[in-house]
Amino acid sequence: MIAHRAELLTQEQVQQVHEASLEILESVGVLARNREGRDLFARHGCHVDGETQIVRFPRAIVGQYLATCPPTFTYHGRDPRYDRTLPDDGPLVANSSSAPDILDPETGQVRRARSEDIARIAYLVNELPGYDILALPVTAEDAPPGQFSISRFYPALKNCLKPVRGSAPSLEEAKAILRMCEQMAGSEAAFWERPFVAFQYCATVSPLTMDVESTEKLLRYTEWGVPSFGAIVPNAGLTSPLTLLGTLAQCTAEFLAETVLVQMVRAGTPRVFDALPTAADMRTVAYAPGAIETGILTMGCAQMARYYQVPCAAFVGSTNAKLNDAQSGYETGMSTVAAMLGGVDLLAMGGLLDAMMTFDYAKLVIDGEIGLMLKRITRGLEFSEENMALGVLSDVGPGGTFVETRHTLKRARTETFLPTVADRQMRHQWQSGGALDSEARALQHVRDILRRDNPAVFSPDVDAKIRAQFENLVPGDARL
């Protein structure tokens, strides 16, 4: 257990960031391009300028709608054993999402990602204990026309019993996905009792702009009652001020604006403060999600989320490295520990290289171990009289050894995290085993899993029903 989170701001400073975000919403306002959104804002007390499409938020309105946010958010899995509620079951770990490219696990070359990659990654996430949630990891170049989203959600849901989250480019496709899920669940009612997909949207384009289509998704998903969440993605120096504090204030204002709209549509809809705030490298304006500033900003978001009593999710563990080298390792390790100790409840963090452009199977496995290390940190020092171990220390005495005590043997497999991929051999053993780096060892683990049949897949019956409804559906087979 962590007795006290790491906090970059004092409580008074948190309140001042809150004040600054209210000031932004009241004075600068939000550009709301979606007419239905603007009408909703106007009808519920915001000031809308019809010409500029700028919505300004009286402070009382923000407070009123913030108050109807529940403190928790639940992700359902196809199998209820994998249901997870934030923050109670946290910290949770999801893989990273939506890369267009992938490192082919057999050729080692970068190529466009396909639906079978999604199937395989879904199976891996199902098997890897570090992950709680499957995010749609990559796009699918082989998707038949009109089936882009189905070609991503079908292989994911087919191969994974854990909660699945992702985005759909259009509401039509979102509806098709929900229809498919109803088939999987056995009935419409069964699905909506425990909806085992969650939809992401990006209703805000920083700075302070709510787009037409994504706002429509926000409205419909909220009306339908499907779990959904909007990611806020300011980039300091380009789409937010080049100070981490100013970016946090803007990010908070954007979160509040979306929250108000969601609560206006349906009061009590669960919300997550879900953000990917970054700072650009101003030498080249390169996108730098692997920079330590991502971790710092995320710690700030976690403090704001706690202030608002909503769960916090973050996209961390990103790297700008092109291959899974030391940079990839430390960039992933550092921002995720910062986020976890800062109190982020859900970390989307597994598998991506190259500023989120390229998925790597081996990195997915490695990041799963990092996820387990993060969870070991949150177990902490496990305070209890038994764990204080004065008895065994007294028995062993000065100069003795603990190796063969009952106390030690009893805890040999549980006290510490015991990795599968990380190497702890002596150098000569490691050399005679082929001197493999962690990428190579992780790829072996990938192959070990993907050469077995996946017990998580649907029954042929269910599969046949789904395939009957969606012509040309991709195979969704995870075997390598």
Next chain:
Amino acid sequence: MIAHRAELLTQEQVQQVHEASLEILESVGVLARNREGRDLFARHGCHVDGETQIVRFPRAIVGQYLATCPPTFTYHGRDPRYDRTLPDDGPLVANSSSAPDILDPETGQVRRARSEDIARIAYLVNELPGYDILALPVTAEDAPPGQFSISRFYPALKNCLKPVRGSAPSLEEAKAILRMCEQMAGSEAAFWERPFVAFQYCATVSPLTMDVESTEKLLRYTEWGVPSFGAIVPNAGLTSPLTLLGTLAQCTAEFLAETVLVQMVRAGTPRVFDALPTAADMRTVAYAPGAIETGILTMGCAQMARYYQVPCAAFVGSTNAKLNDAQSGYETGMSTVAAMLGGVDLLAMGGLLDAMMTFDYAKLVIDGEIGLMLKRITRGLEFSEENMALGVLSDVGPGGTFVETRHTLKRARTETFLPTVADRQMRHQWQSGGALDSEARALQHVRDILRRDNPAVFSPDVDAKIRAQFENLVPGDARL
């Protein structure tokens, strides 16, 4: 600034760990093999069993001698600009120390380390802004008989103006080093006014045993008034209980026992809670300093150090990886962020692979960048009205861009950490630059530095005086 450190224990639990460590010292006691040490303990109120050599500590005695510890510890550099005081100037970063082997920067092969490696690493640490302190990084196979320590301290001090710390195998060698330092300083008085070396000893062999020779070092270093510190290195499952909490309690008892002895010799001698607590991998009893448990235990030590109001130092960022791969990166990144956010004041963390057996020049450079990332975290969100940036946000407005504002241009080189080695290029740029991994890029940086003359070296005059006094002295040249 970090408003609140991450804490794994509540304040009440910290007190209970303190109580447990007092209980250990009172009931179990410490095996003190050094007669002079035992006599000192006995003379100042401890209960000494002459037959078993066990020393037991009345609680009041521990409290009495703990009270004379000052709250700070100062490292001096050969150049006073590099003087650093803990915790005021912290967090500080030192490189890691004492590996017998090194990855040759030209052949890429592992070989025994030599004195010229120390010279080169000293020059690198002098140049790399991430490091505050040079720890003697490796042993020196080429040391002439009787000059093992001189062959390590001379090339280190010759090539680095920052504080230098290390250990000497014997008191005779420690004296020779101090004599050499007096030459460097120009006079005995000049050196002792600002002693620019610090000596490490390991007076405690866990569990709870104070050795003959290292206790003698503790006694003499304290009498002489040379900055010195004892590292506590319990290994859960072997030399301490296989619970992290029990290991922390034992570690704390060991720190207190040493502290009491130091204060008995000379009240007011600065102390650092300096520890490397680890947990063994009980599947093979492998030494696993790269395990996340090192970071967790270190966070616990930092809490105990704050409770005692003494600075905390830790040996973190270690890895079990044999080469600088993703595992090396995340193991280094994770434990160092945990330690930093947990409040460790000095992190010894740079350059070691293979469970501290092998030094890697490239990793030294990479870990220097990690050090700068850690320091960027501690800058935090830099709360101020100006940094809240409401003015520029209002000017830019919803949908605008910050890239060319005065506000952004003014901060382009200072707001974020801008790495030298980490890659942030587009994939095609990276490929046309040779598709180098971070190890290869860091090695380029190593060569860039080591092919220049080192302006930090002594004048030929001083060097001649030193060489006249120590026959057969190694060259200590850093050029590659």
